[in-house]
């Protein structure tokens with residue numbers, strides 16, 4: 001029997017059309033384009049149901065409320081389909097894939113987020129390769145987690161990052177190997193093919209949280225951190241140097257201590273593309289841990305932000321929040 005895949009079309013370049021102000025999503029356009037492409041309807045392909053969202057979005061417009069809508073949509077259709085594809089803009093795709101990984105618990109079916117850099121209806125579009133592979137993989141290589149397919153690779157969703165603004169190889173997973181590679185042969189790498197099971201899917205509610213994010217740079221004034229902390233923030237992501245280092249500026253460290261005392265969690269993520277935070281490596285990092293900053297280990301900033309929205313949406317004690325931040329909930333970090 002052919003597998004049944006649910007495609008949730010949220011927007012993004014894959015279904016866009018040019019306008020006088022640049023590319024914009026256009027209702028009904030993707031469905032029409034897909035209907036005219038015979039490769040999607042070959043007998044080797046799974047059958048699919050396309051649900052176009054009422055408000056198609058450029059993913060730059062997306063917020064946690066949109067993550068919730070997608071998560072609830074998957075839950076509402078969970079029993080009717082063998083797998084799920086989320087067609088999404090590439091700009092914030094890694095954030096959504098990260099957020100869904102925390103929000104959808106107990107997955108026994110694949111959820112693959114994908115999109116394209118050139119609209120599907122245009123010449124040389126990468127949308128055909130991405131959607132065709134995502135459908136084929138969801139049906140034949142069901143890896144029961146939230147993943148992201150792009151170009152030739154399936155990545156763990158909460159490990160992925162957009163790494164190229166205009167190339168086709170636009171995503172990478174710097175601290176975790178691909179789940180699967182689709183070359184001449186499809187090879188399962190770090191992914192695990194799911195055995196059918198009857199685990200109930202649980203969807204967690206996420207509400208947008210006030211979160212600050214500061215990237216350190218030579219010459220940064222402690223006022224930048226002070227100002228950020230003066231806003232009503234529940235958490236601060238500090239993008240530090242190298243293995244988690246920061247200037248040993250007394251005022252800056254005092255700001256961070258005050259944040260901890262006010263139960264504003266400060267998470268240390270490296271601004272390097274790859275690698276992990278180790279605040280014990282240098283005195284410049286040790287100072288941060290002394291000030292109460294918690295390690296983000298090898299989490300991407302995207303996964304850290306999504307995880308904070310997720311954790312802060314629950315009423316956890318400050319200690320429990322810090323504990324869960326430092327442990328792997330959905331394979332988002334290794335420590």
Ligand SMILES: NC(=O)C[C@H](N)C(=O)O
Pocket residue numbers: 011012013014057058059060088089090091092115116117118
């Ligand atoms: N390639 C894309 O999909 C970019 C687009 N701006 C989006 O994120 O929706």
